[in-house]
Amino acid sequence: MGIFGWLPQRGPKPAAPDDAPEQTLAIYASQPALTTVIVTLIGIEAEQIDEIIDVTARRFGKKHRIVYLTDSLDFMRFRDRNAIFEYLPSALEQKLHAAEISWNAYLARRWRLLVSKWQPVHVIGYGQNIDVFLAAAPPMTARTDR
Amino acid sequence: MARPTCNICGSSVFGDTYGEKDSAFLRQNVRCEGCGSLERHRLIFEVLRLRGLLSGNRRILHLAPEECLATLFRSRFGSRYLGADIDPGQFPFAVARLDLCRDLPTLAPASFDIVLHNHVLEHVACDYRAVAAGLHRLVKPGGLHIFSIPFLEGGFREALDEHIGTERTARFGQSDHMRIFSPGDLAATLGSVLPLPADYDATRLVPAERLLAINVPEAAWRGFNNNAVFLIERQEDGRALEAPTPAVQPASPAPRPPRPDGVLFVSANGIGQGHLTRQLAVARRLKHRPSAFLTMSYSAAIVRDLGFPVHFVPHHGLTGEEPAAWNDRLAAEIGLLLEAYHATTLVYDVNFVFDGVIKALGEHSGVQAVWIRRGMWPAHHAGYIGAGAHFPIVIEPGDYAGECDGGPTVADRAKTRLVPPMLLIDPSERTERAAARQALGLPQEATVILLDLSRSANPDLMRFHARLLDDLLARPDLHVVELQSPLTGSAAPRHPARHHRVTLHPAYAASLAWDAAIVRASYNTFHETIAGGIPTLFVPDESPDMDRQVDRARWAQARGAALLHRVEDGETQRAAALDRLLRPDIRAGLTAACAAIAGADGGWRNGAETLARMLEGSFDEGGAE
Amino acid sequence: MSTALDVLFVADVRFEGGTSTALAVEIRTAARAGLRTGLLAIKGPLLGLPFPMHPDLRRLIDEGLIERIDPDMRLHARLVLIHHPTIIENRPTRPLSITADRLLVVLHHPMYDGYGRRQYDLDRVVAHACDAFGSDVFLAPVSTVVRDSLPRRLPPYAHMLEExxxxxxxxxDWAAKPARQPAYPVVIGRHSRPDPLKWPTAEEVLLAYPADGARFRVRALGADAFLAEKYGTIPPNWELVPFTWDDVPAFLGTLDFYVYFHDPAWSEAFGRTILEALATGLVVILPPHFALLFGRAAVYGEPADVERLIDGFVSxxxxxxxxxxxARRxxxxxxxxxxYADRLARIMAAPDEAVAPQGGLFPALPQRNVLFASSNGIGVGHLAQQLAIAQRLPPGLTPVFATMSYSMKAAVQxxxxxHFLPHHRILDAxxxxxxxxxxxxxxxLIAHLRPAVFAYDATAVFEGVTRALGAFPDIFKIWVRRPLWRECHRVFLDFSDRFDAVIEPGELAETFDHGPTAACRKETFLVPPVLHLDPAERMARESARAALDLPEGMTVVAFQLGSGANFDMREVRGALLAEVLRRPDTIALEIRSPITPEAAGLERLGERHRVVELFPSFRFSNAFDAAITAAGYNTFHEQVLGAIPTLFVPNEADEMDLQASRARWAELTGRGWLMRRDYDLGFVAAHVERLLDPVERESVVRRCRSIAWTNGARDIARYVEDHARIVRTDWDITKLGSL
Known part of the structure; x- marks a missing residue:
């Protein structure tokens, strides 16, 4: 997996941090001491984001880096709190642009990329579960002459 | 008034024509410095322009293509433009090779919108009428045949033989002219094959002011001249050359193809050229149907010279082939040619009908079979008469001496069609005496005798010919003309001034040049003599397989139309015959008697013309049989 | 179901000069003849620089005389015309579903140039054309010279066209020049693309174009500084006119003689400029090798003969x-x-009744994605530029954004x-x-989107970007790169060759640019300044004021000093606000960008200090009487081109482009004023006084309105459109091994 051959074959529940293999895509490959937790915030109201950030920061922030996975466009909320976040287009956005890309294929690979990038020790879900989100992603709808 | 401008290239600077110093055709201030155009080119361009013919995808055949026109045609018509010449190398642009004397049949009839040639017909080294007619046939109905030719006064004259350049300049205006046209007899010469206008006035094509503006001076406007442009529209024929409407189809099972049906002429290797000549007489009078020849005769070249395709098959007597196999192959050859030329008529002119011919006719039952069977057969050819069963149409060219024909054909008249005598050239087509003499380099005032006995395979005749030659040349002030052929070889003249060896075909065209002739009495020669009123001493060829020449000659002698001398007659009689021939009063009497014979029955009609009309007319519409 | 065309033109539409002009003539004539035509654009190997589509050809598409063809379309054409053999010397990098009754390759050049160098590989040309369109290839040379240069034995499947x-x-288009008798001093001239090879050697040039001003005036179109490089000083009787697409006929009309000599190193295949000169009826003097092509239409000689030849005509x-x-004839x-119509009729087979072109509408072009990628989290500059382009794309092209900017929401809205790509700084990685x-x-993302065009807008080019792009050699990659770089950014210039085209949105202050990009101008596609919104598309003043609740009679000063993330503006901002609000009739309208950090803690200084969040604020700017802004590219050009009298306070942080240069230009050309945070804090009062002076503002407005400007965004959008449906043959796909 991975066109450049760096992504390891791993699933969402990785092994213990000490087992980090060589040649990974990991974003902190040069800084192996840090561990990461992904917090998914899919389908969450914008107002609730602040609260979730506070809660999770208190709970995990001391031992791990937290990466938020959001489908909200309100990036400043994360920015203002210096929170690291990744964005996935929401179900509505996917539907609006279903003729332009095959969302189910793309998002599935994107998720695996994110996991390999962040090498999370935990994945915690708020709002919609990531698997449900991925399963609901539409295939590419027909375009003329494609 | 503004300076005249070349309408082709726009230049307004003109110079004098190029040409040989003593050429008859030098003119001043008419040659465009920009593109080299002369008056005729500008006139042609103007007419084309006015008629909107310079665009649209037209097929153009342009002979001896002048660069001033060729460049423009190529730009506008691209691959539809064909520039052609016998010597393509002299042109600075790509030109196809085309020998008008041989290659016209390679071009499909009715395939060009415009056929264009300027000052070409005077150069062709073969029958110009065949070339002109052949070119005309290439024009689509509704298309244009555009050309110009040079003219000199004094009547049409030509010489296809080895005249040297200065002689040609003197006679024809330019060193490479084979002939020159003359305004007075144009209708009789070129006009005999093309529908030419009776007179010429350029202002009918382009208004006078415009002519001056494009530097076509008044001198070129009226009367036939070097810059007169003939613009002949090809008419629709009664028979459409393209796909005809089905309504007028004859009751024939095969659909009429769009190509015109060809005629295949088949002849053998009989002694002399008689059969071939009669077939050529018919072929050149066909207006619409293409002709092709299959012959066993070594004189095949004369067919080619007249512009027809000729195929040669050697007789098995020459090759040693087994006759049955040879006949099979002959049948196959005929079949191939019938298909290749899309021929629906086969014309045969030999006493003896080969098995191969019969077989071919059997295999192509849709082909009309015509047998030209002249009379005066020797008795021992009677067995050949039966072959007439294979020919639905038997044509007998008339013989003036027919009443003394005692041969086998007389009895077999039931289904033969008698037509007038056939000659390749009508007597009226001959060149006038003065012009003919000039063309042959003969003095206008001397007595000229034609001696032509040696062009045969008869050794007696050839010896006799040689003795006569001596006799004749011994007489001072007498000029002798001998006809050369591949059979006679080419020896040098025996006398520098009075002995003329000429290669001329057809010689009859020049026959007004001589005061008397000493010839055999073959069918053609005999009828040329009588119809042409040539005072003649006949020396019949009495070879066993020849036709009954002696009968003809006697018949003529009996009527005072000719003198007769037989080879076996003695030397005294020979001398006497010559003496008589050289007497002007005798000659006058002979001529008068000939005229009386030829003038009977309404005057001269050419049986070849009759047959040609039949082949193009009544036969087609009524069904073959 | 295949669409039917009469003629499909296949060409590299970017060629300058004669090649494209000739093609335009063919297309227009074919359209006039009622033929249904299409144009398939090829990116061939000859042109490496980012030339746009030739305007003459573009116009034909805009006017509907020819259909733009997408390589995905299923087509059958009676005639496919490939112009220029080099464009098919490499295989097309993708298959085509286009068939032809007749396939022609027009050969514009001889196979070998004047030095015997081979100009194209005929075997490859024929083989690739044949493979791509599935027909035998007819070679169509443009002249006898080209025809004669071809080998006797043609490659398999190749035939020679008869004509x-x-x-x-x-x-x-080329009217005859006014009839005029030449008299000394005669005017001799020429026109050509600006290329030193099209001019003769230094030894010969003064023979051909004499310096004797009493007898000759020399006018040259398509000539500029390169001539001085080639010859040293230019004689005073020479007039050099820079190259222009338009009005060549008028230029030729001013000449008496057309004289054209070139460097021996140049081999002229035809000389369309000569044809143009002949068409206007000029007397044309040429080197002898042109005689084959032009015959008596021109006169010939060596440079030393020119004066004598001219004299011959004058006298x-x-x-x-x-x-x-x-000449004209x-x-x-x-x-x-x-x-041309006859020529096409000859070449094309007669239409097959069964596949006659159906009337009615031509099928729509297939949808294609265009991926806009941009960097940075500071400001919305890059994203705004891309939005400016995206909005001007035609319906058949779908913009998709991948950005590191927090303002990504603007694109979604x-x-x-x-898609969001977090920058490493915020990831601390x-x-x-x-x-x-x-x-x-x-x-x-690219693998799933399959964009036809990748448009990158950032100063920095990231390794990750170039590595990803390297996996997609066929995508047309554009770098939109604004100028006015600092020297420390020079290193990014090296990435230029990873892109197929570098497009530089123009700077009004371009004369102040001596940064690293200035030297590369010749290799970029220069467009006028880019604005997201055209000034004419703004809300009218009354509506804008009403929307912003700004009463008449008040002088509204807009404040847009940037997010302050990397350059602290607080002090200067405070001083300016206070000074503005000292007057009773002013309103200070502070416009916040969507990404201003909350923590900036803006305090309001009274009722007449309003804070609004507007994007795009430019839409409302007719409401402003004056403004105080930073001098980022977008804001600066909006202010000036929108004719809003502005006091510019540049953000002079190291990573920013040279905002101060822009502001300086504005001040020196009377189109704004400059105030620098570190230097001018003591002169706030004077700046504000001048800013609020109606006479001063009127002068600035007038000067701003005098700028002739068209929106570069439109040029870039058209450029994207012209490159979104190309077939590439500029690289050899057979050599695509491992990455």
Missing amino acids: DWGNLIDLD DPERYRSQSEQ FVENNHDAAI QGYQA DPEDWNTCLAEELFE
């Missing part, structure tokens, strides 16, 4: 008139566009698909690790 594909010119007016007439007879991830993520 030449001569160059054509539309005489309607013989009739000859001059005659030669002039011959030659073109009329042999190169008139009117003969405009209705576009958008090592740049190398981050680039590795970025490469992978971009690869996935």
Whole structure:
């Protein structure tokens, strides 16, 4: 997996941090001491984001880096709190642009990329579960002459 | 008034024509410095322009293509433009090779919108009428045949033989002219094959002011001249050359193809050229149907010279082939040619009908079979008469001496069609005496005798010919003309001034040049003599397989139309015959008697013309049989 | 179901000069003849620089005379015309579903140039054309010279067209020049693309173009500084006119003689400029090798003969008139566009009734994605530029955004698909690790989107980006790169060759740019300044004021000093606000960008200090009487082109472009004022006084309105459109081994 051959074959529940293999895509490959937790915030109201950030920061922030996975466009909320976040287009956005890309294929690979990038020790879900989100992603709808 | 401008290239600077110093055709201030155009080119361009013919995808055949026109045609018509010449190398642009004397049949009839040639017909080294007619046939109905030719006064004259350049300049205006046209007899010469206008006035094509503006001076406007442009529209024929409407189809099972049906002429290797000549007489009078020849005769070249395709098959007597196999192959050859030329008529002119011919006719039952069977057969050819069963149409060219024909054909008249005598050239087509003499380099005032006995395979005749030659040349002030052929070889003249060896075909065209002739009495020669009123001493060829020449000659002698001398007659009689021939009063009497014979029955009609009309007319519409 | 065309033109539409002009003539004539035509654009190997589509060809598409063809379309054409053999010397990098009754390759050049160098590989040309379109190939040389250069034995499947594909010119566009008798001083001239090779050697140039001002005036179109490089000083009687597409006929009309000599190193295949000169009826003097092509339409000689030849015509007016007439007539007879319709009719097979072109609408072009990628989290500058382009794309092209900007929401709100790529700084990650991830993520996105064009807008080019792009050699990659770089950014110039085109949105202050990009101008596609919104598209003043609740009678000063993230503006901002609000009739309208950090803690200084969040604020700017802003590219050009009298306070942080230069230019050209945070804090009062002076403002407005400007966004959008449906043959796909 991975066109450049760096992504390891791993699933969402990785092994213990000490087992980090060589040649990974990991974003902190040069800084192996840090561990990461992904917090998914899919389908969450914008107002609730602040609260979730506070809660999770208190709970995990001391031992791990937290990466938020959001489908909200309100990036400043994360920015203002210096929170690291990744964005996935929401179900509505996917539907609006279903003729332009095959969302189910793309998002599935994107998720695996994110996991390999962040090498999370935990994945915690708020709002919609990531698997449900991925399963609901539409295939590419027909375009003329494609 | 503004300076005249070349309408082709726009230049307004003109110079004098190029040409040989003593050429008859030098003119001043008419040659465009920009593109080299002369008056005729500008006139042609103007007419084309006015008629909107310079665009649209037209097929153009342009002979001896002048660069001033060729460049423009190529730009506008691209691959539809064909520039052609016998010597393509002299042109600075790509030109196809085309020998008008041989290659016209390679071009499909009715395939060009415009056929264009300027000052070409005077150069062709073969029958110009065949070339002109052949070119005309290439024009689509509704298309244009555009050309110009040079003219000199004094009547049409030509010489296809080895005249040297200065002689040609003197006679024809330019060193490479084979002939020159003359305004007075144009209708009789070129006009005999093309529908030419009776007179010429350029202002009918382009208004006078415009002519001056494009530097076509008044001198070129009226009367036939070097810059007169003939613009002949090809008419629709009664028979459409393209796909005809089905309504007028004859009751024939095969659909009429769009190509015109060809005629295949088949002849053998009989002694002399008689059969071939009669077939050529018919072929050149066909207006619409293409002709092709299959012959066993070594004189095949004369067919080619007249512009027809000729195929040669050697007789098995020459090759040693087994006759049955040879006949099979002959049948196959005929079949191939019938298909290749899309021929629906086969014309045969030999006493003896080969098995191969019969077989071919059997295999192509849709082909009309015509047998030209002249009379005066020797008795021992009677067995050949039966072959007439294979020919639905038997044509007998008339013989003036027919009443003394005692041969086998007389009895077999039931289904033969008698037509007038056939000659390749009508007597009226001959060149006038003065012009003919000039063309042959003969003095206008001397007595000229034609001696032509040696062009045969008869050794007696050839010896006799040689003795006569001596006799004749011994007489001072007498000029002798001998006809050369591949059979006679080419020896040098025996006398520098009075002995003329000429290669001329057809010689009859020049026959007004001589005061008397000493010839055999073959069918053609005999009828040329009588119809042409040539005072003649006949020396019949009495070879066993020849036709009954002696009968003809006697018949003529009996009527005072000719003198007769037989080879076996003695030397005294020979001398006497010559003496008589050289007497002007005798000659006058002979001529008068000939005229009386030829003038009977309404005057001269050419049986070849009759047959040609039949082949193009009544036969087609009524069904073959 | 295949669409039917009469003629499909296949060409590299970017060629300058004669090649494209000739093609335009063919297309227009074919359209006039009622033929249904299409144009398939090829990116061939000859042109490496980012030339746009030739305007003459573009116009034909805009006017509907020819259909733009997408390589995905299923087509059958009666005739496919490939112009220029080099464009098919490499295989097309993708299959085509286009078939033809007849396939022609027009050969514009001889196979070998004057030095015997091979100009194209005929075997490859024929083989690739045949493979791509599935037909035998007919070679159509433009002249006998080209025809004769071809080998006797043609490659398999190749045939020679019987006729030449001569160059054509539309005489309607080239009126005959005014009839005029030449007299000394005569005007001699020429026109050509600006290329030193098109000019003769230094030894010969003064023979051909004499410096004797008493007898000659020399006018040259397409000549500029390069001539001084070639020859040293230019004689005073020479007039050099820079190259222009328009009005060449008028230029030629001013000449008496057309003299064209070139460097021996140049091999002229035809010389369309000469044809144009002949068409106007000029007396043309050429080197002898042109005689094959032009015959008596021109006169020939060596440079040393020029004066003598000219004298011959001056002393013989009739000859001059005659030669002039011959020149034009030659073109009329042999190169008139009117003969093209017949030529096509000859070449095309008769239409097959079963597949006759159906009437009615041409099928729509297939949808294609265009991926806009941009960097940075500071400001909305890059994203705004891309939105400016995206909004001007035609319906068949779908913009998709991938950005590192927090303002990504703006793109989504405009209705576009958008993806977020967090920058390594906020991730606190090592740049190398981050680039590795970025490469992978971009690869996935591109692989799924399959964009036809990738448009990158940033100063910095990230390794991850170039690595991902390297996996997609066929995508057309554009770098939109604004100028006015600092020297420390020079290193990014090296990335230029990873892109197929570098487009530089123009700077009003371009004369102040001596940064690294200035030297590269010649290799970029320069467009006028880019604005997201055209000034004419703004809300009218009354509506804007009403929307912003700004009463008449008050002087509204807009404040837009940037987010302050990297350059602290608080002090200067406070001082300016206070000064503005000292007057009773002012309103200070502070416009916040969507990404201003909350923590900036803006305090309001009274009722007449309003804070609004507006994007795009420019839409409302007719409401403002004056403004105080930073001098970022977008804001600066909006202010000036929008004719809003502005006091510019540049953000002079190291990573920013040289905002101060812009502001300086504005001040020195009377189109604004400059105040620098570190230098001018003591002069706030004077700046504000001047800003609020109506006379001063009126002067600035007038000067701003005098700028002739068209929106570069439109040029870039058209450029994207022209490159979104190309077939690439500029690289050899057979050599695509491992990455």
